[in-house]
Amino acid sequence: MTIPLDAQPSTFVERAPRAWQPYLRLSRxxxxxxxxLLALPCFMGQFLGRAGIGFSALDALLLALWVIGSIAMRGAGCSFNDLVDRDIDAKVERTAGRPLPAGLISAKQALIWTLAQCLVGLLVLLALPTPAQIMxxxxxxxxxxxxFMKRITWWPQVWLGxxxxxxxxxxYVAVMGSLDTSALALYAACVAWTIGYDTIYAQQDVEDDAxxxxxxTARLFGDHAKRWVGGFYLATTLLAxxxxxxxxxxxxxLIVGLCGVLAFGLHLLGxxxxxxxDGLAKEPLALFKSNKTAGLILVVGLMVQALVGWLVSAGELG
Incomplete structure (x- = not known):
């Protein structure tokens, strides 16, 4: 079986039964x-919500739900995206080998697979507290x-964010029951972060996309991409x-949390x-993937911030 150019080599997918491989690749x-990148914002919101009030048994359950839900819904989202984009993907060198444009599975099979993953997401949803379900x-x-955003706007990265x-x-709502300005600020920070890192990712396809x-935004920013990405990353750090x-x-x-944000910002600066x-990264995929580390830095910072706040409130520190 031909491996798509944008697939990650040497993974368990290549060792899976041959009939399963197109579905596993469809889900990325x-x-x-x-x-x-889908799960980390869930962790961030949860730990920011725990700042000053501490942890409970619910947190362990929520962490497991974020993991399961992110895998299922990211897979469902990719499957749906490939269904919609199968004609475009067939014209782009990097994506032409994906299961749908390559004819390895049918649109009907892909739709059924998408719905099956959505069912897993529904089960996760039902396990969440009611306010989080609504959100x-x-x-x-x-x-x-x-x-459809990439067809109608130069800013699909904003919608993605x-x-x-x-x-x-x-x-945040899962642990606090409602939103406040701190949650909205963190959300805005992550939106700006996504615009930056997905601009880098989109640089792989600027010629084919044209x-x-x-x-x-990779096409829109062109030679000024470095300046724009830097601006969005600065906004990310300030909002966080x-x-x-x-x-x-x-x-x-608070001091611990700000130290975590500083470390996160320095990673983005790097x-x-x-x-x-000229703004065109030599290895955009590798640079894009480094955002896993960046996100983990902020997650750890927020987690330790919540832990310190919990201990202070309990009289164990200071």
């Missing part, structure tokens, strides 16, 4: 970076509309810091420094 299970359901129209980071709000008429400042928590935990002056 050979490329886990997408799962990470999660609000994302469905955005998820459904995303594949709004959609992909909805988990910040779901995670030929088939697909729009993206604002989220920590707005959270109701002891001073000690990405920008690796982009050449």
């Amino acid at each position: 299970l050979d490329r886990p970076i997408g799962f990470w 999660a359901l609000c994302a469905i129209p955005m998820v459904a509309a995303y594949p 709004l959609t992909f980071n909805w988990g910040v709000l779901v995670g 030929l088939v008429g697909v729009k993206s 810091a604002g989220a920590c400042l707005l959270a109701d928590q002891p001073l000690a935990s 990405q920008v420094r690796q982009m050449p002056a």
Whole structure:
């Protein structure tokens, strides 16, 4: 079986039964970076919500639900996206070998597989607290509309950011029951982060996208991409810091949180420094994937912030 150019080589997918491989590739299970970038905002929202109030047994359940739900819904989203884009993908060198344009599975089979993954997502949804269920359901129209954005706007990365980071709000509401300005600031930070990293990702396809008429910020920014990505990453860092400042928590935990944001921002700065002056990254995929590390840095910072706030409130520190 031919491996698509954008597939990750040497993964369990290649060792899976041959009949399963097109479905696993349709869900991008050979490329886990997408799962990470969908799950990390859920972790961020949950830990920001715990700042100053501490943890409970619910947190362990929520972490498991974010993992399962992110794998299922990322797979469903990719499957749906490929259904919508199968004609475009056939014209792009990087994606022409994907299961649908390559004819390895039919559109009907892909639709059934998409619905099966959505069913797993539904089971996760039913296990969430009611406010989080309502918040999660609000994302469905955005998820459904995303594949069409690249046809109608030069800014599909903005829509991706709004959609992909909805988990910040779901995670926060799952532990707090409602939203506040700190959650909205963190959500805005993650949206700006996504615009930056997905602009880098889209640089892989600028030539093919121009030929088939697909729009993206990578094409829009052109030679100025480095400046734009740097601007969005700066906004990301400032908004994340604002989220920590707005959270109701002891001073000690705030300092820890801001240190985590600083480390996160420095990682993003390192990405920008690796982009050449003309803005076109030499290895955009590798640079894009490094955002898993960036996101984990912020998650750990927010988790330790919540832990310190919990201990301070309990009188164990200071």
